[in-house]
Amino acid sequence: MVESPLQFLDVAKKFKRSKGEVQALQRLSFHLAYGRIIGLLGPDGAGKSTLMRMAAGLLLPDSGQVLVFGIDTCSPDNRIQSQIGFMPQRFGLYEDLTVQENLDLYSDLQGLNKEESQKRQQELLALTALDPFSKRYARALSGGMKQKLGLACALLRSPRLLLLDEPTVGVDPIARRELWEIIKALKEEGTTILISTAYFDEVERCDEVILLHEGQLLGQKTPGEFLSPLSNHTYLVNRKDSSRRQLQEELRFRQGVIDARIFTEGVRVLCMDLQIHPASGENWVPVPPTFEDAFVSLLGQKNVLADSPELPTHILPRHEINPEVVIEVNELKHFFGTFEAVKGVSFQVRKGQIFGLLGANGAGKTTTFRMLCGLLPASAGILRVAGVDMRRASTSARALMGYVSQKFSLYGNLSCNQNLSFFSAAYGLKGKDGRQRIDCALQEFQLSDYRDVNTDDLPLGIKQRLALACALLHDPLILFLDEPTSGVDPLARREFWQRVNGLAEGGVTILITTHFMDEAEYCDKLVLMSRGEVLAQGSPVEIRSKARNDVCSQPSMEDAFIYLIQEHEAVLRRFS
Amino acid sequence: MNSQRLRGLIRKEFLQILRDPSAIAIAFVMPVFLLLLFGYGVSLDSKHVNIAVVVDQPTPETSSFLGSLQQSPYFIPIQYPSIRIARQAVMSHHVDGIIWLRSDFSRNLLQKKLAPVGLIVNGVDANNARILEGYLQGVWQNWMNQRALDSGSPLLVPLQGQIRIWFNPALRSQDYLVPGLIAIIMTLIGALLTALVVAREWERGTMEALMASPVTMGEILVGKLVPYFIMGMGGMLLSVAMALFLFKVPLVGSFWVLLLFSTLFLLAALGMGLLISSVARNQFVAGQIAIIVTFLPAFIFDIRSTPLPIQVITHLFAARYFVASLQTLFLAGDIWPILLWNGLALIIMALFFLGVTWRRSHKRLD
Numbered sequence: 001m002v003e004s005p006l007q008f009l010d011v012a013k014k015f016k017r018s019k020g021e022v023q024a025l026q027r028l029s030f031h032l033a034y035g036r037i038i039g040l041l042g043p044d045g046a047g048k049s050t051l052m053r054m055a056a057g058l059l060l061p062d063s064g065q066v067l068v069f070g071i072d073t074c075s076p077d078n079r080i081q082s083q084i085g086f087m088p089q090r091f092g093l094y095e096d097l098t099v100q101e102n103l104d105l106y107s108d109l110q111g112l113n114k115e116e117s118q119k120r121q122q123e124l125l126a127l128t129a130l131d132p133f134s135k136r137y138a139r140a141l142s143g144g145m146k147q148k149l150g151l152a153c154a155l156l157r158s159p160r161l162l163l164l165d166e167p168t169v170g171v172d173p174i175a176r177r178e179l180w181e182i183i184k185a186l187k188e189e190g191t192t193i194l195i196s197t198a199y200f201d202e203v204e205r206c207d208e209v210i211l212l213h214e215g216q217l218l219g220q221k222t223p224g225e226f227l228s229p230l231s232n233h234t235y236l237v238n239r240k241d242s243s244r245r246q247l248q249e250e251l252r253f254r255q256g257v258i259d260a261r262i263f264t265e266g267v268r269v270l271c272m273d274l275q276i277h278p279a280s281g282e283n284w285v286p287v288p289p290t291f292e293d294a295f296v297s298l299l300g301q302k303n304v305l306a307d308s309p310e311l312p313t314h315i316l317p318r319h320e321i322n323p324e325v326v327i328e329v330n331e332l333k334h335f336f337g338t339f340e341a342v343k344g345v346s347f348q349v350r351k352g353q354i355f356g357l358l359g360a361n362g363a364g365k366t367t368t369f370r371m372l373c374g375l376l377p378a379s380a381g382i383l384r385v386a387g388v389d390m391r392r393a394s395t396s397a398r399a400l401m402g403y404v405s406q407k408f409s410l411y412g413n414l415s416c417n418q419n420l421s422f423f424s425a426a427y428g429l430k431g432k433d434g435r436q437r438i439d440c441a442l443q444e445f446q447l448s449d450y451r452d453v454n455t456d457d458l459p460l461g462i463k464q465r466l467a468l469a470c471a472l473l474h475d476p477l478i479l480f481l482d483e484p485t486s487g488v489d490p491l492a493r494r495e496f497w498q499r500v501n502g503l504a505e506g507g508v509t510i511l512i513t514t515h516f517m518d519e520a521e522y523c524d525k526l527v528l529m530s531r532g533e534v535l536a537q538g539s540p541v542e543i544r545s546k547a548r549n550d551v552c553s554q555p556s557m558e559d560a561f562i563y564l565i566q567e568h569e570a571v572l573r574r575f576s
Numbered sequence: 577m578n579s580q581r582l583r584g585l586i587r588k589e590f591l592q593i594l595r596d597p598s599a600i601a602i603a604f605v606m607p608v609f610l611l612l613l614f615g616y617g618v619s620l621d622s623k624h625v626n627i628a629v630v631v632d633q634p635t636p637e638t639s640s641f642l643g644s645l646q647q648s649p650y651f652i653p654i655q656y657p658s659i660r661i662a663r664q665a666v667m668s669h670h671v672d673g674i675i676w677l678r679s680d681f682s683r684n685l686l687q688k689k690l691a692p693v694g695l696i697v698n699g700v701d702a703n704n705a706r707i708l709e710g711y712l713q714g715v716w717q718n719w720m721n722q723r724a725l726d727s728g729s730p731l732l733v734p735l736q737g738q739i740r741i742w743f744n745p746a747l748r749s750q751d752y753l754v755p756g757l758i759a760i761i762m763t764l765i766g767a768l769l770t771a772l773v774v775a776r777e778w779e780r781g782t783m784e785a786l787m788a789s790p791v792t793m794g795e796i797l798v799g800k801l802v803p804y805f806i807m808g809m810g811g812m813l814l815s816v817a818m819a820l821f822l823f824k825v826p827l828v829g830s831f832w833v834l835l836l837f838s839t840l841f842l843l844a845a846l847g848m849g850l851l852i853s854s855v856a857r858n859q860f861v862a863g864q865i866a867i868i869v870t871f872l873p874a875f876i877f878d879i880r881s882t883p884l885p886i887q888v889i890t891h892l893f894a895a896r897y898f899v900a901s902l903q904t905l906f907l908a909g910d911i912w913p914i915l916l917w918n919g920l921a922l923i924i925m926a927l928f929f930l931g932v933t934w935r936r937s938h939k940r941l942d
Contacts, residue, residue, distance in 0.1 A: 015942070056788045058941045081790040092785020094588065096595045101588070108584025109789040153785070163788075 003070035004031040005161040005192040006055050011064035013050055013215075017457060024050040025215040028064075032161075032194065032208075037187055039206035039223075040196035043299065043489040044459040046212040048196040049089065052165045055194065056086040068161065082110065085159030089166050091150030095139035099130055099149055102138055106153040117156070124152040127182055142361040144175025151182065162186065164195040168202065169487040170406075172360040172515055173558050174565060180205060198489055199516070200291040201558070209291075211298065218298055223291060230289035230297060232274055238266040238283040245501050247282075254279075259296045261494065262522050265541060270296060292518075295490055326351050326478060326509045327372065332381035334367050341367045343532040344381065349511065349525070354504050356523035357513045360565055364532040365513045366406075366482060372511065373403050373480050386477055399427075402471035403480045408463050412456035416447050416466055419455055420473065427474035441469040445499075461492025468499065479503065481512040485519060497522055517557040530565045531572070577798065581791050585799030592773070593803060602769050603807045607761040607815045614757050615750055615823050625708060628662040628671040629653045635682035644719040645675070650711045666698055673697040673708055751826070754819045755902035759895050761815050762838065764866075765808040766845025767852065770800055771862040774853035784941065793937045801846055808842045819906075829905035833915070837901045840922040844894040847929025854936050897921040 013025040025047045032038055040048050053059045054066050057073040057080050066073045068080045093102055103124070107117035125131040128148040133141065138149060147167055154162065164183075168176045180202070183193055195206070203209055204223050211218040211226075219226065237260075239247050248267045251260035256277045259270040269284075270293045271277065278284050327349035334342040342364045349355045359365045370376040371383060374394030383390040388397040410419050420441055424434040442448045445465045450458060455466065464484060471479060481500075485493045497519065504510055504524075512523065520526055520540060527537045536543050540557060547560035555563065593599045629645070631638045645653045654671060656662040662674045676694030684691040695712055697705040777783040786796060816834070819825040827834070849866060856862045882890075890896045897918040904914050 053784075053941055058784065058787055058939070060940060078790040078792065081788060084788070086785070086788035088781055088784040088788070090781035090784075092782050092788075094592065094782055095780070096592050097588065101591060105584050105588045106789065108587075109581050109786070109791045111578065111580055111790065150785075 004067070005034060005069060006194065007031040007065075007067040007070075008051075008054075009065040009067070011054065011061045011066060013047075013054065013059065013062050015050075023215055025054075025061075028215065028217055030210060030217055030220050032192055034192055035187065035190045036207040037183060037193045037195065037205070039203045039209045040194060040212065041198075041203050041209055041295065042212035042218075043491045044461045045214075046489075047215040048212060049165055050215075051212065052086070052163050052194070052196060055161075055163055056084060057081065058086075082157060083159060084161045084163060085154035085157070086163045087150045087154040087165060087167055089169070091146050093138045093146060093150055093153070096137065098135055098137055099125075099141070100134040102149060102153060103156070106156050110157040112156060120156055120158070124155055127185065128152050129178070142175075144171045144178070144361055147171055147175065147179065148182070151179065155186070158189070158191070160191060162191050162193045164193065166196050166198065166487065168197060168199060170483065170515065173517060173561050174360055176202070177562065198487065198493075200295065200490065200518075203291045211295070213299055226291065226294040227289045230270070230293050232286060233271050233297075234287050234289045234293055235269045235271070235276060235284045236263065236266045236287045237269050237278075238285075239281050241281065245505065248501070249505075250279075259293070261292075261497075263518075264521060264544070268293075292490065296494075299491060324351055325349070326353075326386055327355075327511070328382065328384040329368075329372070330382040332368070332371060332383055333379045334364075334371060334376060335379045341532055342371070345527075345529070345532075345534050346381075347527050347534065347537055349509055351509055352504055352507050353524045354500065354510045354512065354522060356520050356526040357511065357529065358520055358526055358561060359513075359529035362531075363529040365529055367532075368529070369480060369482055369511070369513060373401055374398050399474070400477040401480060402474070402476035402478070404464075404467045404471045404482065404484050406483045406486065408467035410455045410463060410467055410470070413454055415452045415454055416450045416458075417442070417452060419466060419470060423470040424473050429474060437473055441473060445469040459492075460488050461495075464488050464492060464496060468496070472503075476508070478509045478511065481510065483513050483515065485514060485516060493519070517561060520557045520561075528561065528564055530568050533568075535564050535568050577792075577795060582795050582799055585791070585795060586802050589773075589799060589803040593807065599769060599773075599807075603765050603811050604814065606764065607811045608818065610761060611754065611757055611815060611818050611823075614753055615818075623650055624652055625650060625673070626671040627651045627653055627708075628656045628665050628674040629677070630656050630659050630662045630674060631677045631681075632679040633681070637682045637685055638677050640723075641677070641719055644722065645715055648711070648715050650708075651715070663696075666696065669698075672704065675712070750823050751907060752903065754815075754823050754825050755906045756899050758812060758815045758819065759841070759898045759902055762808055762812050762842055762898075763845050763895050765811045766804065766842050767849035768863065768866040769807065770804050770846050770849030771852040771856075771866040772859050773804075774800060774850060775857055775859040775862040778853075778857035779859055787939050787941070793939050794934070797850060797933065797937060800850065804846055804849075805842060808846070809838065812838045812842070825906055827906055828909040830910055833910055834902075834905050837898065837905065837915070837919060837922065840919060840926055841894055841898040841901075843926035844922055844929055847926055847933055848894070850933040851929055851936070854933060894922060894925040897925070 008028050008030050011025055011028045012023070015022045015024055028047075028051070040051065042048050050059060054061060054073065055068065057066075057068070060066075060074055069083055071080050073080060094105070097105065100121075103121050104117075107121065112120065125134060128151065130145060130149060130152065133145065138146065141149060151164070151167065154164075168179060171179070176199070183195070186193060195202070197203060206223065208220060208222055209226060210220045237247065237251060244262045244265075244267055248260050248262055251257055251267055251269055254260075254277055256272050256275060257269055258272055260267050262268075266283075268287065270289075276284050325348050327347075329348070330346045331344045332342060332346070333340065333344055345364075345368060347355075357365045357368065367376065371378045372385060372390070374385075374390050374397060378391055385397045386400050388394075388400075390397055411422065414422065417438070420438045421434075424438055429437055442451060445468065447462070447466060447469060450462055450466075455463060458466070468481075468484070479500075485496060488496070493516070500510055500512070501522070512519075514520065520543075523540060525537065525539055526543050528535045528543060536546055543564075544555050544557060544560045547555040547563040549563075552559055552563075593603075627645075629642060631642070642653060645651050653675070654665075656665060656674075659674070659676055662671070662676075665671045666674060674694070674696040676696065678692075678694065681691050681693075693712075693716060695709065697708050699705045777786070816827075820827055852865045853862045856865060901915055901918040901922075904911050904918075908914075
């Protein structure tokens with residue numbers, strides 16, 4: 001009998017924390033079959049990273065056995081490590097080494113001889129298209145390139161088992177698509193690949209999916225097997241006279257509906273049974289189920305916000321602001337030295353809109369964002385936020401803004417409560433008023449249970465909630481969210497979007513950047529950027545229709561994104 | 577140990593050192609800076625001290641005494657017309673003290689063969705004041721001797737001190753400070769740098785990737801030890817060269833013994849650095865601990881003058897034994913009875929730190 005690449009036998013693992021113990025994995029048993037791509041999916045804190053690290057022999061089980069190609073990871077033996085490739089979440093690259101030097105280091109560590117290593121490095125550089133950048137420092141690579149280099153380093157010895165721990169976090173759709181091409185090529189060579197991910201579309205590309213929840217196995221099946229019980233449970237609902245957001249709010253609380261989310265022109269609904277529950281004026285069209293439906297039906301039956309259907313609008317009195325146009329940007333430019341990072345960008349954002357900024361890594365999104373918040377001065381152009389000229393009086397406008405940055409900027413060694421107190425003081429909220437707002441925020445964002453927990457010990461989803469709470473303490477008119485959902489698990493993301501929708505309904509204007517194309521659907525208006533320029537702007541429907549052609553009659557947002565960016569780059573190449 | 581993996585790790589470490597200006601700064605700029613600062617800036621000697629001289633009634637004797645004051649390298653006498661003005665000069669820090677020859681100076685000297693000299697010293701800097709007092713007595717004694725010789729009659733002093741100063745005959749505090757500094761510099765390079773770089777691997781997540789490769793923990797440790805050992809010895813040689821050629825500190829003992837002791841000490845310091853970083857996987861904390869541990873052992877002041885509990889604590893720090901060895905080697909020579917014990921202590925410390933680090937490090941994340 002051939003040994004399974006990876007076998008978990010009744011594995012349990014606990015971690016000691018400052019307060020008590022955390023059961024990361026409990027009685028987990030499964031095995032992987034050869035030459036398949038296995039997706040590992042689960043919410044934050046489900047034990048995905050722990051599982052990956054145990055498979056790599058970096059953590060030992062408290063009880064049970066982990067076998068890699070039949071070898072126990074407890075045995076003092078490095079035969080395991082020469083058969084696996086492991087890419088940790090942060091890629092494990094040396095930033096102050098060049099691409100070539102990183103590859104050389106890992107070749108030496110894998111014990112490849114000179115010829116082998118040269119040949120393999122050539123192959124990998126070609127595969128990852130990093131050839132032209134071999135002399136570049138790893139720190140100067142974009143997120144997508146770093147991820148590919150990390151992958152190349154893990155692939156040097158053609159591992160028989162490849163472990164990828166959330167390789168696509170914070171990486172743009174083009175880079176993700178490229179990564180999947182590589183993964184598919186590896187599968188052809190007979191490698192077994194275990195990949196943990198937060199993207200449902202990626203899960204659907206796997207041969208098999210392991211669903212993990214609170215350290216326990218919820219199922220190990222093919223994606224099709226996960227989906228089949230849900231056929232004829234999913235519909236796309238339209239109603240002429242109301243906005244998608246209103247419709248979604250209505251449907252979420254309708255009897256028999258498990259889940260409702262905004263999707264293309266309507267709202268996708270997942271029903272409990274085969275019955276449909278239409279109301280007057282609604283048009284229900286059956287659609288095939290997706291993995292997200294399966295995930296929600298298995299994990300999210302209890303609606304995350306069901307306990308507090310009232311969205312946190314009452315700490316935010318509705319803003320009655322006069323100018324309908326909250327943000328006005330015209331021919332905005334920014335130079336870093338001689339490099340033009342933003343090349344004359346123009347758009348307008350209306351009050352209460354959710355406005356999305358999309359683009360590949362390095363497109364100038366974050367730079368534009370920082371100029372809008374007054375963190376970077378604009379080099380040229382007009383920039384008005386809430387009627388204030390940001391190039392003159394950015395300070396007065398800043399009191400009207402809330403900002404959640406990519407890494408949340410919370411103080412890791414302060415508790416939730418202390419973080420909130422700090423930000424309320426920073427925004428000038430004092431005494432009783434400040435205390436009241438903090439209490440409100442703790443309650444509305446369901447943070448009371450975490451009140452005295454240090455932020456470092458919180459799961460990412462809770463951190464994100466706290467960051468949002470901090471940014472909303474002073475009742476901002478405009479909320480800036482810079483990749484707020486990167487690395488956050490699907491359930492937390494859904495909950496996050498419910499809150500954001502609620503805020504928009506309450507009159508708050510929201511600007512958001514994201515790499516999740518399904519999230520782009522939630523926006524009222526989108527701007528697609530590439531290399532500092534605006535390629536397209538409009539509603540999600542308008543953006544998608546721009547990519548409609550003979551090959552693709554119903555392009556998804558991701559198709560549109562990739563199509564428009566590649567088109568633009570082709571034009572650039574023709575001119576240079 | 578697999579030589580290819582080890583080579584790869586060491587090469588990586590050197591590339592990182594070369595590209596990280598802060599590592600170069602700690603290893604080579606800081607020694608130079610510290611040596612210049614302490615060598616020139618901090619001196620426990622008093623030389624060319626401005627001192628006010630007030631002569632109430634000039635006589636041949638007073639001018640003869642002033643002459644010998646002027647010849648002393650320690651004083652720059654400045655004449656003031658009255659004690660009142662001289663006092664003001666002390667207040668305004670123009671001078672550090674006053675020598676007051678009263679009107680009866682010559683008469684007392686001729687009649688009683690002894691004359692009181694008034695000395696007022698600014699006691700704010702107590703150490704300096706005491707030194708000034710001593711120097712002035714020296715000058716006085718010299719002058720009296722000279723007078724006695726000139727007049728042919730032997731000086732009638734019941735007890736005459738004959739002072740020999742051993743090991744540091746010129747009483748230059750640099751000779752004493754600079755060897756101590758070398759110990760500090762090497763601890764900083766050894767402990768601080770290694771503590772920081774290992775903690776950095778944890779912080780940036782590269783340790784996880786390293787551990788998932790076939791590399792062994794021993795190779796990771798040796799891969800850190802070798803480059804920083806070379807850096808540390810480089811810093812040491814630079815410091816010794818500066819001590820010998822710039823500060824003219826004599827090296828009485830043998831250079832090879834010095835090298836041997838430096839090696840022992842550096843191994844202990846590196847071991848300590850590795851241990852610190854395996855406890856604190858965070859650069860900030862690791863740096864804090866390393867700095868505290870480095871500066872605990874006093875190198876300027878005699879340990880015997882510290883309170884007893886502190887004296888006991890110093891035995892736990894390798895730097896204590898190294899400072900003692902260095903001062904012996906530089907100023908006294910290869911005095912084996914002293915060196916042997918200190919050497920033994922260094923060996924034990926090196927073995928202890930490296931051993932504990934070795935045992936503590938296993939290829940696991942928890």
